[in-house]
Amino acid sequence: KTSFKIAVLPGDGIGPEVVNESTKILNAIGEAFNYTFEFTYGLMGAEAIFKTGNPLPDETLQICKESDAVLFGAIGDPSFDHNPDAKVRPEQGLLKLRKELGLFANIRPLKTYSSLIDKSPVKREVIEGTDIQIFRELVSGIYFGEKFTDEEAGYAYDICKYNREEIIPIVHMAFQEAQKRRKKLTLIDKANVLDTSRLWRKVCKEIAHEYPDVELDFMFVDNAAMQLILNPKQFDVIVTENMFGDIISDEASVIGGSIGLLPSASIGNENALFEPIHGSYPQAKGKGIANPVASVLSTAMMLDYLGLDQAAEKLRQSVEYAIENKYVTADLNDEQHYSTSEVGSFIADYI
Amino acid sequence: KTSFKIAVLPGDGIGPEVVNESTKILNAIGEAFNYTFEFTYGLMGAEAIFKTGNPLPDETLQICKESDAVLFGAIGDPSFDHNPDAKVRPEQGLLKLRKELGLFANIRPLKTYSSLIDKSPVKREVIEGTDIQIFRELVSGIYFGEKFTDEEAGYAYDICKYNREEIIPIVHMAFQEAQKRRKKLTLIDKANVLDTSRLWRKVCKEIAHEYPDVELDFMFVDNAAMQLILNPKQFDVIVTENMFGDIISDEASVIGGSIGLLPSASIGNENALFEPIHGSYPQAKGKGIANPVASVLSTAMMLDYLGLDQAAEKLRQSVEYAIENKYVTADLNDEQHYSTSEVGSFIADYI
Ligand SMILES: CC(C)[C@H](C(=O)O)[C@@H](O)C(=O)O
C-alpha cells in the first residue's frame, strides 16, 4: 500500500498551525518515498461548536472512520473552561471521538534531548537518560462512567467502572512493548483504596504469566507522582487507567523540558489518532510561535502505525537534526528562534 | 487550659520511632511552658490487624474521641500491598478513623528550607521561596463512595460522590487561610470531564463572594500536575477533592527536598489528627534512621490547633535550628548524620 487517506482535524487554538506543519511534512515524505497522502479535513472542538453547534459533527466522525489514520491538533477554548454550566463543550467532541473510534490505548513516549535537557525544571542528573513509554487506557473509567448532577438536592456523582475486557487489551500491548524494551512494566493504581484498581492488579497478574521475561511491578498513584520526579529513570513501560494516566502523563511531560515536544498516539482495533500532548494554548493562537515538533513527532508515530518504518525513521532524524542545530521555536531558545512554519519548512526541506 | 489528653497511635513501620520523638519533645514543651500532656496509646493499622484482626479496634477509636488531639505515626505493610484480595487492610483503619472523627480537611503546608534546597530533584531557581498550603477534602469522594466488584461478571466500580455540605466547609477554611496569606486560592479539579468537579467549581464561585479580597482561580488537575513542578511559586493556597489531593500533595512533596520533613493536620469540627506525610517505610523499620522531623512538625501543627502558639513557635524554631546546624538524619546529609532519637533529643534539649 502506498496511498493513504488521512483525516485531518486541526481543532482549536494553535491546533491548525501545528497540524499545518505536519501535512506540509507529510507531503515532503510523500515525495521522498513515493507515497500519496490524501487529506480530508473535518471540524472539531470549539471551532465546530461555533460553526455547527456540535463539537463532533457526524461528518467529521465519518471522515475519521473512513481514514487510515487521523491527524489531530488540539481542542479547548477559555470561554468554556470558565463556564461549568455549558451544556455543549469542546472536550465532549474529543471524548466521543475516542469512544466512537474505539481508541483504547493512548501511548506517550517520553525521552530527553541532550541539547534541551537544561530547559527542564528538574535537574540534569535526575532526568538524563529517561526513556519511558506510558500506556493510558482511554475509553473507559471515570471519564465514561455514568455522571449525574442533582441541582436541587445539591449533589453530583461520577462512576469509575472497568470490566476485564477493557483492561486486557491495553495490558497486553504494554507487556509487548516492554518485551521490546527494558522488560519492566509498572502498573500505576490505587489498589489500597479502589475496587477498580484491585481489578487492574488482578488482570495484570494473570496476564503476566504469558510474559515471563517481563518484570511486573505495582505503584500507588500518589507515590508514582513523587517517583516520576525523584527518579524517572526507574520506569520503563507504565500502564494505567484513564484518569491516573491523564495526570501522570502530563506530569511526566515536564521531564522533557518542553511540552511542545511530546507526541501521542491513540490506538484502537480499527482506527488510530495522532495528536500532540499540548493543548490548544489559546494565548498563542495565530502568533506563529507554537512549537510544531509535538505534532510532527505524532506524525512520525502515525507513520510507524501505517507500517512506513523508513519514513518514520527519516522524520525523527530530521526533527533531531533541527533540534540539535537549534532550528527551534522560542519556547526552546530565547535568543535565536524561528516561527512555527519556518521550523516545519526546515524539517520538510531536510527530508 | 493547661492539661491536654493526647491519643497516640504509633502504627506500622517507622511510625512508632518517629512518634516516640514527638512525645519526647511534647514532654520537653510541657516542662518549658508548664503544660501537661497525657498520652494514651492505641493500636492501629497492620499492627492492630496482627494483634486483634481489626485495623481500627473500637478501643482505639474511643481513645481518639476522648482526646483533645490525635498524634499518628504511619500505617501500611508490604504483606497487604501485594495482595489485592486481602479483605482486611491497614488502610481501612485510617480511612475509618478519618470518617468517624469527621476529619474533613487535610492540610499540608509546603515550604523550602534554604539549607536543604539542593536536595530537591527540582532546580533551586524554580523552587526557592515556594510557600504553598494544600487543603485536601478527606472524608468523601471516590474514597468513600460505594465500591463494588462482581468477580464472576468481571467488573468493578467506584463511585465518586460529593454533596454541597461536604464541599462548603473546606472551601471556607481555604479562603480564610488565603486571607491570612497572599490572598490567592486555586481550585484543582477536572471540570471539563467530571460532574463532581463542576459542582466544586460552582460552590467555590458562590463562596468567593464572601471573600472579595481573595483571588480565586481554577486549574485542571492534569495541568496542575505540570505547573507544580514547572512553577510552584505561582501557588498560594490550593483546595481540592480527596483523590486529586492525594496525588497532588504527594507530588508537591518532592519540592521540599525530603518527604521526611513534611507534616500534615487533619481537622474536623470536634477532632483533629496530626501525622507526617511519609508512609510507614517498612524497609527502614527499627534501624533508627527514620527522619523524625515530619512527625515533630506535625506536632507543631497540633500545638497551633490546641491554641499553644508560643510553644508551636518555639518548636518550629528548634527544628529550624537543628536543620540549619545539620543535626539531621541520613536522608538529609550523607556525610554527617544522627539517629532518629539523637535528632529528637537534640530538639527536645534545645527547647
Ligand atoms: C481535554 C481533556 C478532556 C483531555 C483528557 O483529560 O483526556 C486531555 O487532557 C488529554 O489528556 O487528552
Ligand SMILES: CC(C)[C@H](C(=O)O)[C@@H](O)C(=O)O
Ligand atoms: C494510606 C492511604 C489510604 C492514604 C490515602 O490515600 O489517603 C495515604 O496515601 C495518605 O495520603 O494519607
